[in-house]
Amino acid sequence: HAADAHRTDLMTITRFVLNEQSRHPESKGDFTILLSHIVLGCKFVCSAVNKAGLAKLIGLAGETNIQGEEQKKLDVLSNEVFVKALISSGRTCILVSEEDEEATFVSPSLRGKYCVVFDPLDGSSNIDCGVSIGTIFGIYMVKNSEPTIEDVLQPGKDMLAAGYCMYGSSCMLVLSTGNGVNGFTLDPSLGEFILTHSDIKIPRKGKIYSVNEGNAKNWDEPTAKYVENCKFPKDGSPPKSLRYVGSMVADVHRTMLYGGIFLYPADKKSPNGKLRVLYEVFPYVVLGGTSRRSGFHRQAQGP
Numbered sequence: 371h372a373a374d375a376h377r378t379d380l381m382t383i384t385r386f387v388l389n390e391q392s393r394h395p396e397s398k399g400d401f402t403i404l405l406s407h408i409v410l411g412c413k414f415v416c417s418a419v420n421k422a423g424l425a426k427l428i429g430l431a432g433e434t435n436i437q438g439e440e441q442k443k444l445d446v447l448s449n450e451v452f453v454k455a456l457i458s459s460g461r462t463c464i465l466v467s468e469e470d471e472e473a474t475f476v477s478p479s480l481r482g483k484y485c486v487v488f489d490p491l492d493g494s495s496n497i498d499c500g501v502s503i504g505t506i507f508g509i510y511m512v513k514n515s516e517p518t519i520e521d522v523l524q525p526g527k528d529m530l531a532a533g534y535c536m537y538g539s540s541c542m543l544v545l546s547t548g549n550g551v552n553g554f555t556l557d558p559s560l561g562e563f564i565l566t567h568s569d570i571k572i573p574r575k576g577k578i579y580s581v582n583e584g585n586a587k588n589w590d591e592p593t594a595k596y597v598e599n600c601k602f603p604k605d606g607s608p609p610k611s612l613r614y615v616g617s618m619v620a621d622v623h624r625t626m627l628y629g630g631i632f633l634y635p636a637d638k639k640s641p642n643g644k645l646r647v648l649y650e651v652f653p654y655v656v657l658g659g660t661s662r663r664s665g666f667h668r669q670a671q672g673p
């Protein structure tokens with residue numbers, strides 16, 4: 371029975387990536403190994419997030435990151451977990467983390483061909499109150515045999531793969547290798563991410579807008595007008611609903627599933643916008659570019 375197949379023939383994320391990889395006969399499995407280390411990091415952070423209260427992990431670690439924000443213990447822990455998991459995969463050469471001021475160059479003996487940019491625990495303002503937070507990552511291929519900083523200063527469209535893990539009411543990992551977007555939910559009893567949302571497409575129309583409206587006084591005119599029109603539509607359509615978690619991973623995840631718009635516009639306070647382009651925005655260029663209803667797909671150049 372088909373119903374039985376659903377329960378007994380599980381598409382784990384590893385199986386899924388191995389299937390994808392078989393379409394690239396030249397591949398040696400390096401990407402699968404890298405991904406399994408990212409998955410380990412996500413599971414570790416998920417477990418730490420769930421136990422945060424219990425394990426007294428919450429609280430300030432007394433450190434400040436490059437953006438001048440106070441780091442929470444969970445941020446520090448998540449960063450360490452990902453850095454160690456990525457280095458030990460033996461498949462990375464440069465790591466760029468939101469929590470580290472400088473890029474990490476992996477020592478030659480452990481070096482591989484992938485560069486990983488990531489925000490280990492995004493949504494820092496939501497850690498202490500147990501609201502959804504997440505990890506965002508993007509993967510580039512190193513260009514030359516000797517890695518340089520140029521290798522991580524590549525356009526978002528050149529990322530080979532990107533994804534995020536949301537530590538929410540369930541733990542979900544959403545991944546794209548440039549050919550569709552797929553979502554996997556962690557089954558805690560198995561410790562495996564299982565394919566639950568295949569080929570995610572952003573609905574063409576949505577009824578939700580998502581923005582920090584507390585910043586409205588600093589917006590420029592077009593942004594203010596746009597948001598005003600969400601609330602008081604000129605064409606007589608019903609007003610949109612406002613949803614704003616304040617964790618980009620959660621706000622964008624909802625937008626991918628329900629449609630609508632998420633925005634963090636530049637304003638007088640942050641003229642370049644608040645979100646950091648390399649590890650908070652580019653990964654979503656990959657995910658968004660490949661999950662549009664229009665059927666637009668990035669050229670599959672994946673691992």
Ligand code: AHM
Nearest residue numbers: 491492493494495582616617618619
């Ligand atoms: P963080 O890296 O310190 O967590 O900041 C990024 C977060 C995003 O997840 C979210 O979209 C945004 O900051 C929320 O900012 P604000 O609190 O200004 O609305």
Ligand code: MG
Nearest residue numbers: 468489492493
């Ligand atoms: Mg962040």
